[in-house]
Amino acid sequence: NRQVILKRYVSGCPTVDDMEVVAGAVRLAVPPGSPAVLVKNLYLSCDPYMRTRMTRHSEHSNFVPDYVPGKQVLDNCSVCKVVVSGHPDFKPGDLLWGVTGWEEYSLIPNPMFCHRINHHEFPLSYYTGVLGVPGLTAYAGLFEVAKAKKGEHVFVSAAAGAVGQIVGQLAKLTGCYVVGSAGSDQKVNLLKTKFGFDDAFNYKKELDLNAALKRCFPDGIDVYFENVGGAMLDAVLRNMRHRGRVAVCGQVSQYNLERPDGVDLFQLVGKHIRMEGFLVSEYSGDYYRRFEEEMARYLEEGKVVCVEDVAEGIEAAPAALVGLFAGHNVGKQVVAVARE
Ligand code: NDP
Secondary structure (H helix, E strand, O other), X not given: OEEEEEOOOOOOOOOHHHEEEEEOOOOOOOOOOOOOEEEEEEEEEOOOHHHHOOXXXXXXXXXXXXXXXXXXXXXXXXXXXXXXXXXOOOOOOOEEEEEEEOEOEEEEOOXXXXXXXXXXXXXXXXXXXXXXXXXXXXXXXXXXHOXXXXXXXXXXXXXXXXXXXXXXXXXXXXXXXXXXXXXXXXXHHHHHHOOOOOEEEEOOOOOOHHHHHHXXXXXXXXXXXEOOOHHHHHHHHHOEEEEXXXXXXXXXXXXXXXXXXXXXXXXXXXXXXXXXXXXXHHOOHHHHHHHHHHHHHHXXXXXXXXXXXXXXXXXXHHHHHHHHHHOOOOOEEEEEOOOO
């Protein structure tokens, strides 16, 4: 059972050497009398927040525990298949998504915390992306937190990523004017051609982010879906309209810093901007099921498309995770550990 562990706490940008793929014991059984299930992991999700769990007492990681270097297998959301079940409601062959280790086989103590895969007409990996946490995050952040409405001007950062690509498409479906930023011309092109954004720019090529936003939003921004923080957030706040809303989803530019960059939050006061943080975990249960059905319909009808970046094999997992911080991923980064 090959497993990915953290070798040491990380400072600055994570590297492949901070992790190690080790051989763990294979235990193809569940403890007698336990409701646990043993699963085979098929697709592992790579998510930027995993970096926040790689620092001791990380300020960012107060909602999930840090990984313990040297022994604990990394964990995150995965798509997996039940191999052995101690639970009456789960049987071998059932497909689930939920939190498992970054390893080939995992023991899930209580499978009731997992979701069943209901839509077999799509690639299973979609449950690490558009039909899983990133899709739900995009949906809840845009509609529950930012309350985006028809005709509004919406800006999304890290727009070609797992969350951003869905935010932009949902905002377009709502009748918004949508602009995204991304870190390469290839991604900018994807935003405009594949995802139907009205406009997009490569933030790495813009000398002045404030000027870039003014060019795209001469009348200002109603909704900012915040994925990156730092200089981009600062520039966006200067371009918000009165009573604009900022859904603070994440701040990937800050995760590798010892101390977060300064941002002029006073902009919120003068312009009555509502800026609200949220965690996707608030939107589970029935809310997730409603989302899943709606998103499956959009996918079926071709109203939403998604792009994935699939790394092959568990050995590729550390590099796939590290690549998120250099923008190597085009679309949702996922690791295919096994196909079936
Ligand atoms: P992505 O697929 O967007 O991957 C991360 C992307 O971030 C990279 O591809 C890169 O794209 C960009 N990036 C990396 N470093 C920087 C930097 N220094 N400055 C600007 N951009 C950078 O990841 P996700 O879609 O999974 O996550 C997007 C955001 O949503 C993250 O902040 C994440 O933490 C957050 N999130 C929050 C959740 C919640 O419950 N609140 C749930 C899920 C995600 P590029 O080439 O464009 O630079």
